[in-house]
Amino acid sequence: MSRPKVYVTREINPEALNLLKENCEVTSWTGSSPVPRAELLKNVSDVDALFCLLTDKIDKDLLDKAKKLKVIGTMSVGYDHLQIDEIKSRNIKVGYTPNILTDATAELTIALLLATSRRLLEANREARTGGWAAWSPFWMCGPGLSGSTVGIVGFGRIGQEIGKRLKPFKVKRILYQSRSAKDDQANEIGAERVNFDELLKQSDFVIVTISLAPETANIFNEEAFKKMKPTSIFINTSRGGVVDQDALIKALQNKTIWAAGLDVMTPEPLPLDSPLFKLENCVILPHIGSATLDARKNMALLTSRNIIAALKNEKMPEELIL
Numbered sequence: 001m002s003r004p005k006v007y008v009t010r011e012i013n014p015e016a017l018n019l020l021k022e023n024c025e026v027t028s029w030t031g032s033s034p035v036p037r038a039e040l041l042k043n044v045s046d047v048d049a050l051f052c053l054l055t056d057k058i059d060k061d062l063l064d065k066a067k068k069l070k071v072i073g074t075m076s077v078g079y080d081h082l083q084i085d086e087i088k089s090r091n092i093k094v095g096y097t098p099n100i101l102t103d104a105t106a107e108l109t110i111a112l113l114l115a116t117s118r119r120l121l122e123a124n125r126e127a128r129t130g131g132w133a134a135w136s137p138f139w140m141c142g143p144g145l146s147g148s149t150v151g152i153v154g155f156g157r158i159g160q161e162i163g164k165r166l167k168p169f170k171v172k173r174i175l176y177q178s179r180s181a182k183d184d185q186a187n188e189i190g191a192e193r194v195n196f197d198e199l200l201k202q203s204d205f206v207i208v209t210i211s212l213a214p215e216t217a218n219i220f221n222e223e224a225f226k227k228m229k230p231t232s233i234f235i236n237t238s239r240g241g242v243v244d245q246d247a248l249i250k251a252l253q254n255k256t257i258w259a260a261g262l263d264v265m266t267p268e269p270l271p272l273d274s275p276l277f278k279l280e281n282c283v284i285l286p287h288i289g290s291a292t293l294d295a296r297k298n299m300a301l302l303t304s305r306n307i308i309a310a311l312k313n314e315k316m317p318e319e320l321i322l
């Protein structure tokens with residue numbers, strides 16, 4: 001019997017690739033940048049499985065060409081790059097990579113929060129470029145976490161892990177907003193559920209971990225930023241699409257809020273002429289939330305395992321239930 005065919009849209013680690021090769025005929029895009037759209041469309045026409053990344057748009061156009069596709073394995077926990085209704089109507093299975101990147105992303109979120117509030121990048125730049133004249137009483141000051149109120153928007157796996165990591169910083173209150181109450185998890189952390197407006201009004205730090213969906217697109221708009229404290233800090237490690245970016249730029253320029261730390265934005269990569277790059281009160285990272293060596297290796301391995309299980313009609317380790 002012929003082996004199933006899988007297309008891999010980027011160079012991945014040898015362990016994950018070899019696992020696929022033991023079970024499938026593999027073709028790959030081996031460039032370090034995303035596979036060009038035309039190349040992707042050409043290569044999906046006769047494959048049973050697709051190993052993709054969050055940089056690959058899996059839409060109707062692609063699915064119409066991928067007539068034999070049985071499973072999509074995305075090496076990500078987010079799946080806003082997948083057109084779910086079209087995938088579902090074709091009975092294609094989807095595997096994704098929750099859990100194994102939770103710690104890495106929570107760690108990065110705390111790092112970004114501290115880098116933004118304590119102005120680490122700005123301070124480092126000043127030290128390197130002669131701006132460090134002398135120790136000065138009020139130079140490079142920013143708000144501390146101790147005694148503060150932190151609001152977490154979206155209280156799933158990553159939001160909860162961020163909450164746990166905040167406790168040793170002696171924050172006064174942790175607020176969360178999510179569609180459903182998460183009483184047990186919240187009790188463990190000592191977090192209080194509030195509505196979106198209350199969270200914005202009361203928080204010194206607002207951390208966004210909510211996933212991007214039609215109902216969460218642009219929820220951080222001009223009105224939302226106006227509700228936040230002028231001393232507050234906005235941190236986003238979820239998806240750029242939950243933010244009206246022009247409204248955020250205005251809020252940072254006008255000091256409606258104090259600063260922002262962003263690991264995600266629109267579009268990615270952020271163009272070099274974006275006003276965000278001109279703002280001292282904005283720390284920008286290039287979407288590296290899950291970028292620990294172990295997390296990325298395990299994400300690729302899990303993606304291969306998801307694909308192989310689906311092709312064998314076995315239970316997938318992490319199937320996205322559509």
Ligand SMILES: O=CC(=O)O
Nearest residue numbers: 075076077078290
């Ligand atoms: O953003 C990263 C992911 O969705 O895995």
